[in-house]
Amino acid sequence: MLPNLTVRPAHDSDRIAINELVKTIGPQCVVEFSDGRASIDVEQTLVAVQGDCVIGFVAWMQDEMQAVIVGLGVRDTHRRFGVAMQLVNALTEHLREAGLRLLEVVVPCDRAGAMAVFDSVGFRRLGRSAADCVTFEYRLWGRRNRADGFA
Numbered sequence: 001m002l003p004n005l006t007v008r009p010a011h012d013s014d015r016i017a018i019n020e021l022v023k024t025i026g027p028q029c030v031v032e033f034s035d036g037r038a039s040i041d042v043e044q045t046l047v048a049v050q051g052d053c054v055i056g057f058v059a060w061m062q063d064e065m066q067a068v069i070v071g072l073g074v075r076d077t078h079r080r081f082g083v084a085m086q087l088v089n090a091l092t093e094h095l096r097e098a099g100l101r102l103l104e105v106v107v108p109c110d111r112a113g114a115m116a117v118f119d120s121v122g123f124r125r126l127g128r129s130a131a132d133c134v135t136f137e138y139r140l141w142g143r144r145n146r147a148d149g150f151a
Contacts (some may be wrong), residue, residue, distance in 0.1 A: 003146030
């Protein structure tokens with residue numbers, strides 16, 4: 001664990017730092033691209049901040065019931081300290097509180113570190129695709145006491 005680490009919703013003022021992270025880490029940290037640029041909506045992004053420095057992010061897209069992680073990245077100097085796990089855990093809690101039921105992510109098989117993060121925080125592997133990716137899901141269970149089987 002890193003000292004003075006905070007995970008919080010991204011602000012418009014974080015946009016430049018997030019884009020710099022994506023450039024530094026490379027395109028493997030973001031699923032959605034438009035015109036060669038990462039399309040990350042700061043309204044659906046959490047950032048990990050140490051001091052005044054954005055060191056990581058997780059971005060997602062959602063509808064009323066489910067969300068899909070479209071980006072996850074941590075500055076290389078801050079990897080292996082649990083930052084990605086903290087980001088993903090914060091996201092699952094945020095989405096659970098918002099009443100969503102399911103969170104999914106697709107990870108290329110050559111991204112062993114990312115797969116280890118999702119395994120360690122309780123995502124379930126659904127299978128491998130023809131594109132050599134693994135799909136993971138995390139049941140958030142949304143609101144309690146529903147009659148449709150989703151607790």
